[in-house]
Amino acid sequence: MPPRPDDPLRLAILCAEARRIVVLTGAGISTECGVPDFRSPGSPWLVHKPIGFADFLASPATRAEAWRRKFAMDDIYRDAKPGRGHRALVRMASTGRLVAVITQNIDGLHQAAGLDDDRLIELHGNGTFARCLGCERRFELVDVRQHLDETGMALDCGCGGFVKSATVAFGQPLRTGTIERAVAVARTCDLFVAIGSSLVVRPAASLPLVAQAAGAALVIVNREPTPLDGQADCVIHCDAGDALIGAAEILENHTS
Numbered sequence: 591m592p593p594r595p596d597d598p599l600r601l602a603i604l605c606a607e608a609r610r611i612v613v614l615t616g617a618g619i620s621t622e623c624g625v626p627d628f629r630s631p632g633s634p635w636l637v638h639k640p641i642g643f644a645d646f647l648a649s650p651a652t653r654a655e656a657w658r659r660k661f662a663m664d665d666i667y668r669d670a671k672p673g674r675g676h677r678a679l680v681r682m683a684s685t686g687r688l689v690a691v692i693t694q695n696i697d698g699l700h701q702a703a704g705l706d707d708d709r710l711i712e713l714h715g716n717g718t719f720a721r722c723l724g725c726e727r728r729f730e731l732v733d734v735r736q737h738l739d740e741t742g743m744a745l746d747c748g749c750g751g752f753v754k755s756a757t758v759a760f761g762q763p764l765r766t767g768t769i770e771r772a773v774a775v776a777r778t779c780d781l782f783v784a785i786g787s788s789l790v791v792r793p794a795a796s797l798p799l800v801a802q803a804a805g806a807a808l809v810i811v812n813r814e815p816t817p818l819d820g821q822a823d824c825v826i827h828c829d830a831g832d833a834l835i836g837a838a839e840i841l842e843n844h845t846s
């Protein structure tokens with residue numbers, strides 16, 4: 591009897607045959623961790639709507655407001671911890687067969703689970719620290735927040751540059767080299783798994799097709815349909831954590 595279309599073990603079967611796996615993760619892997627999905631109805635993101643990049647650059651007032659909204663969101667998911675999917679990906683990486691995780695998420699939960707930085711590509715940056723837009727110096731959020739609380743102003747760098755969350759705001763270019771790294775790993779894998787991503791936001795949405803054009807099998811794991819389902823070699827409608835736990839177990843048992 592063929593497996594049901596929502597059977598999470600279908601991912602494990604495909605992973606067992608793969609030598610170089612690349613996983614793209616989206617919001618679906620973090621929802622069980624208490625991180626709100628930007629797109630879901632009633633999302634707190636809609637209340638504390640992030641300030642776009644052009645507005646952030648426009649004035650000290652918008653920069654301060656951007657930080658107020660950012661910290662309001664941080665307070666909502668301050669206690670978020672890595673979930674089953676994050677932990678399973680670390681196990682898959684330790685077998686050597688998961689070569690890279692590309693993520694659209696900015697929650698830092700892949701690192702918190704213990705995934706090595708050299709296997710992680712964060713397309714939209716990381717919301718757990720800040721960076722000067724001028725000299726790229728790193729700043730810690732606690733210092734930015736203290737400055738905001740005390741002065742009502744956004745912190746500026748000593749170089750005169752604006753200090754911004756290390757995420758990619760709407761309208762902000764991706765960090766140099768990020769998409770190049772993502773395309774390079776997508777082109778050299780034999781199995782590309784898009785998991786928990788609605789696959790509507792570019793450049794993430796283009797990476798599965800880059801991998802497939804280079805010869806990889808494409809698997810989409812998501813609770814909801816995606817625009818790429820028709821092109822995938824396999825679509826599994828299930829929870830990200832369920833699918834990845836099964837894949838981690840089979841890789842550990844089938845890797846010598």
Ligand SMILES: [Zn+2]
Nearest residue numbers: 722725747749
């Ligand atoms: Zn600076």
